[in-house]
Amino acid sequence: MRMILNRLLQAVLVAFTVGLLTFIMIRLLPGDVAYRIAAGRYGYDVVDSAAAAKVAAELDLNKPAIQALGLWLYDLLRLDLGTSLVSGEPVWDELVMQLGHTLQLAVTAIFLSLLIGPPLGILAGLNRGGFLDRGLMLVSTALRALPQFVVGLGLIVIFGLMLNLLPTAGHTHGSHLILPAVTLALGLAAVSAQVARDAMVDVEQSQFYRFARTKGLPEGQVFTRHGLRNVAVPIVTYLGVQFIYLVEGVVVVESLFAWPGIGHALVHAIFGRDVPVIQGTALVMGLMFVALNAAVDGLCYIIDPRRRDA
Amino acid sequence: MSTLMKVQGAAVHGSGGRLVEPFSFSLEAGRPFTILGETGSGKSLLAQALMGLLPDGLTASGQLFIEGQTLDLSVPGVQKPLWGRKVSILPQEPWLALDPIMAASSQVEESYRFLRNEKTNQARQSADRDLQDLGVAEAARKLPGQLSGGMAQRVAFAAARAGGARIVIADEPTKGLDIARRDEVIDLLMREVRAGGTVLVITHDLALARQMGGDLAVMLEGRIVEQGQAADVLAEPQHEYTKRLIAADPQNWEKLEAEPSTSASCVLSATGLGKTRGGKRLFADIDLAIHPGEIIGVTGPSGSGKSSLGDLLLGLLKPDTGTVRRADGISVHRYQKLYQDPPAAFPARATLKQSLADLLALHRLEEARIAPLMRRLRLGEHLLDRRPDQVSGGELQRFSLLRVLLLDPVFLFADEPTSRLDLITQQETIALLVELARERSSALLLVSHDTALIEKTCDRTISIG
Amino acid sequence: MTSLVSVQPFSVRFSPRKTLGLAILAGLVVFAFLPLVIGGADPLKQSLRLALQPPSSAAWFGYDHLGRSMAARLAAALRLSLGLALLSVVTAMVPGILLGVLAAWRGGFIDRAIGAVSESLLALPGLLLVLMLTAIVPDNPAMLYLGISLVLWIEYFRVTRALARPILQSPAVEASRLLGFGPVYILKRHVWPEIAAILLRLGAFGGASAIMAVAALGFVSVGVRPPTPELGLMMIELLPYYEEAPHALLQPIAVIFLMVLALQLLAAREKPGKERV
DSSP: OHHHHHHHHHHHHHHHHHHHHHHHHHHHOSSOHHHHHHHHHHOTTTOOHHHHHHHHHHTTTTSOHHHHHHHHHHHHHTTOOOBOTTTOSBHHHHHHHHHHHHHHHHHHHHHHHHHHHHHHHHHHHHTTTSHHHHHHHHHHHHHHHSOHHHHHHHHIIIIIIISOOSOOSOSSSGGGGHHHHHHHHHHHHHHHHHHHHHHHHHHHHSHHHHHHHHTTOOHHHIIIIIIIHHHHHHHHHHHHHHHHHHHHHHHHHHHHHTOOSHHHHHHHHHHHTOHHHHHHHHHHHHHHHHHHHHHHHHHHHHHOGGGGGO | OOEEEEEEEEEEEETTEEEEEEEEEEEETTBOEEEEOOTTSSHHHHHHHHHTOOOTTOEEEEEEEETTEEEETTSTTTTGGGBTTTEEEEOSSHHHHSOTTSOHHHHHHHHHHHHSOOOHHHHHHHHHHHHHHTTOGGGTTSOGGGSOHHHHHHHHHHHHHTTOOSEEEEESTTTTOOHHHHHHHHHHHHHHHHTTOEEEEEESOHHHHHHHOSEEEEEETTEEEEEEEHHHHHHSOOSHHHHHHHHTSGGGSOOOOOOOOOOOSOSEEEEEEEEEETTEEEEEEEEEEEOTTOEEEEEOOTTSSHHHHHHHHHTSSOOSEEEEEEOTTOOGGGEEEEOSSGGGGSOTTSOHHHHHHHHHHHHTOOGGGHHHHHHHTTOOGGGGGSOGGGSOHHHHHHHHHHHHHTTOOSEEEEESTTTTSOHHHHHHHHHHHHHHHHHTTOEEEEEOSOHHHHHHHOSEEEEOO | OOOSOOOOOOOOOOOHHHHHHHHHHHHHHHHHHHHHHHOOOOTTOOOGGGTTOOOOSSSTTOBOTTOOBHHHHHHHHHHHHHHHHHHHHHHHHHHHHHHHHHHHHHOHHHHHHHHHHHHHHHTSOHHHHHHHHHHHSOSOHHHHHHHHHHHHHHHHHHHHHHHHHHHHTSHHHHHHHHTTOOHHHIIIIIIHHHHHHHHHHHHHHHHHHHHHHHHHHHHTTOSSOTTSOOHHHHHHHHGGGTTTOHHHHHHHHHHHHHHHHHHHHHHOOSSTTTSOO
């Protein structure tokens, strides 16, 4: 119960922070904001000072800052995100499309990373100091020392340009998903493999694991009943931290692969100083982060019975 | 009487040579076997060699005969098939030995399922029955984190025994337990003996060895120095070390002569002290007047609030009711405390020399006072350059004593000061503590779970709980 | 007896891994700052006839697409990254540690208040916060610095608080108080040594994230603007020429890799589960 409340509070905080920052942005924007926005909405040819005044009134630019901030946040509360300064479309409509693309990418990446990272990490942890352990250590350290966009660049150069196997940009075909998703997944897997490896080592050296073995249980049962369940707890808990990297990675990777998701839109909006879109995309990304964390909370609740009596 | 297990020439080798000398013995049905020795004597290594649990880098040699089979101890993993089925191994710290995210009964049930091939339902019933037999039926659906220490002990016992082995190996089963809990463990072990099985106990605890009876072997520096029937060995020890060990048992100490304080004045007095913790009333209405040079013992089971009483008197805790009054005109720094776990009572990353120098500087004390005190406490100068974790527990407790003595205490609260020390070190430490307190007319409040220790040492005793 | 009042030298022993990390970092620092001492090419000076020239004995690192000296640009970009990282880490470390100790010491309202502020900043993923700050005042490395510090201090705060709390409640501190020592001593002898022991780890870790963040922002063209040399920006500029001049693209990649790798080696735990943090 507390957990849910905490996440709700976090969601409100995200909305408040994003709202506050974008409000400051709109106040600091160079030039006559109202004029520019009006131009964006009606086109530069038809814009006049009357239209600009109308926009100024709409954005409360002529009201005292505190009052305007109140109204700005009130709009946010009603989920009225306004219209894009660039396209003139309602921000909501664009967000819905973009969120779909981003979720497709993010979910594929998480799934792929869980397929690669934890199994390799657990195997490495079981054979501590072995070939796999050292190799995995080397690869994951190297991967973590490379920014995600460099990994992405490498994949583009190798699979897209040199081998000409996969498309490097766009989203029309399913194969477009592969490179960006793999880029994100590799970064996530590098971390989760190390978390899983350390967790496996800790569990294997724990007194309860040793006791399970000296009770006379077959090795396989010891591993599945006491090993896997206990290793899963830190892996899932750490997923929450990893989502920070995921959200950040989405910004970079979508830009690199021209994947028309939220991150791509955010970067474009910042470029074009499209404040309503910045607000909308940042808000959605922040809320996505909160929602993913809430999902992790739920998963922890299921696999770790200790949480239930806390 | 039938022999359940025979050990021939079991030894342990490290990279630097032999750590445990070859030892042969046999375990008879209905007759416990105890190996007694201090920390570092090699007794646990011997047990680990027999169970096949030696740490990496150590190897065993010798042979093990069990039910017509002969096992070569130098082959790693050769004991594995015995685990649970022929030999059950009791965990040292039952709380840590239970899987933290699995309900208690499941951890018993799995042995029935996978070792005795019972169906899930049947195994569950068997597990619940075992827990009920041990008086912890209510623990069945709980997680280990929700169990008390005593309940965890019983659950772990049930889990270890569920495979049906007749031989139980228990390495330090009473580590850190008070007397009541220790008696419970002995009772659990004796059940096995009475049922026609046998128990191999490895311990430093003389009282445990005495109560188990059966056969006893005494180990010193990797070698068995004496063995025989427990009653005989303990009554008439032959080896010099065994004699010292037995003499160091508080039960065998000479009673110190009580020296009732002649002074009428009090260094500390308390009236109507009461304290509640976690909804449980620890004690109420304690009146106490402490005179210079008096040695007062406090006993009681663990969790009874012995230590809290001392902390209340020192002002480290606030009483719920009552007041504590100190004598007028005495510096606050002359009321001091000795801690149960000496390494936890020093700044962890400073050398002892540094810590002492800080104290000298703070109170503008003469450096020359240190050397005679160190000689008195039998502390070598070379120890000064070490950090707290680099000296032995006994040495560090003597350093704690040195540290407080520099401030000329009038009242010293010693909170289980020797419960982490070996018997012989304990005797030396308590003797020094009492001697120095008397000599300097400092009152001493000595808290211990060991009633014999308090009885032999103190002028008067307060019992709590 | 030797004098008691002598201070033990503060000794740190480095594992091979840490030594390697330190060596790489030292090499990069020398490479970055040597041009300032002995002089070198101007990182902004263009000379189109040299465009995309491969490395030669005269210019070991070759030239970029505008004929600017790669060596000079890499050095300048390194100075920017390392400087920004160092500045952010130091800025974040001081208040983070002070507030962490304060929260652990006083507990209660102060603890909860600082905790709540840090939680609310963490609600938004770090890069998103930095991104929005740079959007408010574009083209300004100061905003990058502010944003990164704002995200980083939380880590120091949390670690310090978690570390200091058990120490302050330990028998060792109780004993020191009974012996008459005051708060300054307790901070100096009990709390600080434990924090100092993990300071390097935390600093290196923070430095690595700062460097990654700066590069990521440069890469999506919302960080520093051209022609300022910045590693992420250089990569995106050189990407179109990867076929003619792979050496040019690989250089900033290698530099950032080495830098983050060095910091990660410094930050690595010696053995899993040994340290508390």
